[in-house]
Amino acid sequence: MITVYKKNNIPKDKKIIKLNDVYFNTKTSDLLDSRAEDIISVIDKTKIINKYTIASQFDGTNLNIDKLSTGCKTALNILYNPEVIFDIAECGDNALDVIYSFDVGSVYCDYPMISINMAGVRTYEEDDFRVIKDYDDLKEWWMNEN
Amino acid sequence: MKIKPIILDTIQTKHTNYYVDIKVDSNVILITGDSGEGKSAVFSFLQELSTEDNRIKCFNYIDYNKRYKNSIKTSKGKLFVIDNADILLDDNIRKYIATDTQNQYILIGRNPTGLFLTQDNIYELVSSYNNGKVIFTLKKAF
Numbered sequence: 001m002i003t004v005y006k007k008n009n010i011p012k013d014k015k016i017i018k019l020n021d022v023y024f025n026t027k028t029s030d031l032l033d034s035r036a037e038d039i040i041s042v043i044d045k046t047k048i049i050n051k052y053t054i055a056s057q058f059d060g061t062n063l064n065i066d067k068l069s070t071g072c073k074t075a076l077n078i079l080y081n082p083e084v085i086f087d088i089a090e091c092g093d094n095a096l097d098v099i100y101s102f103d104v105g106s107v108y109c110d111y112p113m114i115s116i117n118m119a120g121v122r123t124y125e126e127d128d129f130r131v132i133k134d135y136d137d138l139k140e141w142w143m144n145e146n
Numbered sequence: 147m148k149i150k151p152i153i154l155d156t157i158q159t160k161h162t163n164y165y166v167d168i169k170v171d172s173n174v175i176l177i178t179g180d181s182g183e184g185k186s187a188v189f190s191f192l193q194e195l196s197t198e199d200n201r202i203k204c205f206n207y208i209d210y211n212k213r214y215k216n217s218i219k220t221s222k223g224k225l226f227v228i229d230n231a232d233i234l235l236d237d238n239i240r241k242y243i244a245t246d247t248q249n250q251y252i253l254i255g256r257n258p259t260g261l262f263l264t265q266d267n268i269y270e271l272v273s274s275y276n277n278g279k280v281i282f283t284l285k286k287a288f
Contacts, residue, residue, distance in 0.1 A: 018233050019207050044182035058184065058273055058280040059163060070230065071181020089232040089257065092181035111257070 002078070002105040003122040003129070005085055006142055011124070016108045017077065018087045024073035025066050031080040032065075039079065043072040043095050071095030078105035088113050112142040148266060149173040153225040153250040154202075159195040165281045166191050172267045174243060174251045176231070176258050178287060179270040185254045188271060188282050189229040192252075196227075206230050215239050222248040231255030 010016060017023045029052065037048055046057040052065045068076075071091040075098045078086050082104040089109050091099065093116070099107065100115035107113075120133040123141055132138045151173050159166045166188055177185055189206060196202035203221070205214045206229035214234065218226060219242060228234060232255040235243070240260030243251050253261070258268065265288035274281050 019210060021207050021230075046182075057182065058187075058275060059278070067187070069182040070186065087233070090181075090230060090255065092179060092183075092256070095181040111259070 001120050001122055001131070002100065002102050002107055003124055004138070004142070005106065005108040005124050007110050008145070009125050010085065010108070011127075014085050014106075016085045016087055018089075020074040020077055020086060020090065021066075021070055023077050023081075023084075023086070024068070028073070028077050028080050029065055032076065035079065036076055039075050039098055040068065040072060042098055043075060043092075044069050069095070075099050075102075078102060078107060082106060109142075112139045114138055114142075148264065149247070151250050152247070153223065157192065157195070159191055161191045161194055163279050164191060165279055166195075167281060168284045170252065170269070170284065174261060174263065174267060175253065176261065176263055176268050177252065177254045177271060177284065178256050178268060183271050184273050184282060185271055186229055189227060189254055191282075192227045201225055202227060204229075205234060207233060210234065218242065218246075218249070225250045225252065227252045227254075229254040232257045 041047060044057055046055050048054055049062055053062050054065050056063050072095060074086055074088055074091050075095050078099055079102055085106040085108045087109060088099060088107045091113060096113060096115040097117050100118045114135055118135055120131055121138060122129050123132055132141060151170055155170055157166065157168050192202065193204040196204050201223060202225045204227045218239065226249055231253040237260055244260065244262040268287040269284040270287045272283050272285050
């Protein structure tokens with residue numbers, strides 16, 4: 001399950017990536033393998049033509065992989081860089097559904113961004129981890145600033 | 147808060163076979179929706195349009211470390227199109243946008259906090275494909 005971090009509760013040795021497009025374009029794009037195919041198919045409803053090329057979901061033309069949506073790039077960043085914390089503020093519901101299904105990954109947001117289909121996450125607060133399996137419990141934890 | 151658009155209520159442009167035909171009825175709108183629906187593509191087409199129409203100013207994550215907030219606060223008579231709004235707009239600039247009567251805003255993001263928007267100000271992108279043309283329009287989200 002993924003690990004969720006919230007405002008004012010980030011380990012000192014971790015940094016948050018807010019600009020998911022930049023991180024994907026400069027780092028994650030080189031790491032993609034077959035695992036990316038399903039994610040790109042589900043979130044952006046398109047397919048990979050080759051390592052750096054996708055088909056446009058709108059007219060089928062070939063596009064550079066930098067044209068993936070920010071939500072899709074965020075999901076891929078999280079999957080391929082589980083040691084890094086990524087801001088999920090820009091993710092649509094379809095991207096959140098995918099992210100919350102990952103076995104590993106670290107996410108952050110200033111406010112609750114939760115998949116309605118979540119099965120469970122690990123939350124981090126004051127050097128402690130806790131498993132939360134209920135949507136409302138996670139929302140309450142996220143909104144509690146203490 | 148609902149004020150009629152003070153700069154443009156209709157925006158039309160094309161980029162090769164991609165057509166944008168959007169109509170808005172509020173001065174500040176938020177375009178939201180699932181990932182991968184073409185919001186950032188439409189932003190890039192409007193950014194291209196801004197080279198011909200100097201009323202339009204566009205910002206996205208590329209401007210993250212630039213003085214876009216200052217540009218917003220010192221402008222008059224502009225239509226600001228802001229992609230990645232959830233990352234670019236902090237509480238202060240949201241408050242400014244919500245009460246700005248000199249400029250118009252099209253915001254692309256998910257978080258309406260601080261913008262004093264009603265459901266009527268929130269739109270989703272719709273795309274259609276016809277005879278090789280991809281056409282982007284807007285519909286109310288609610």
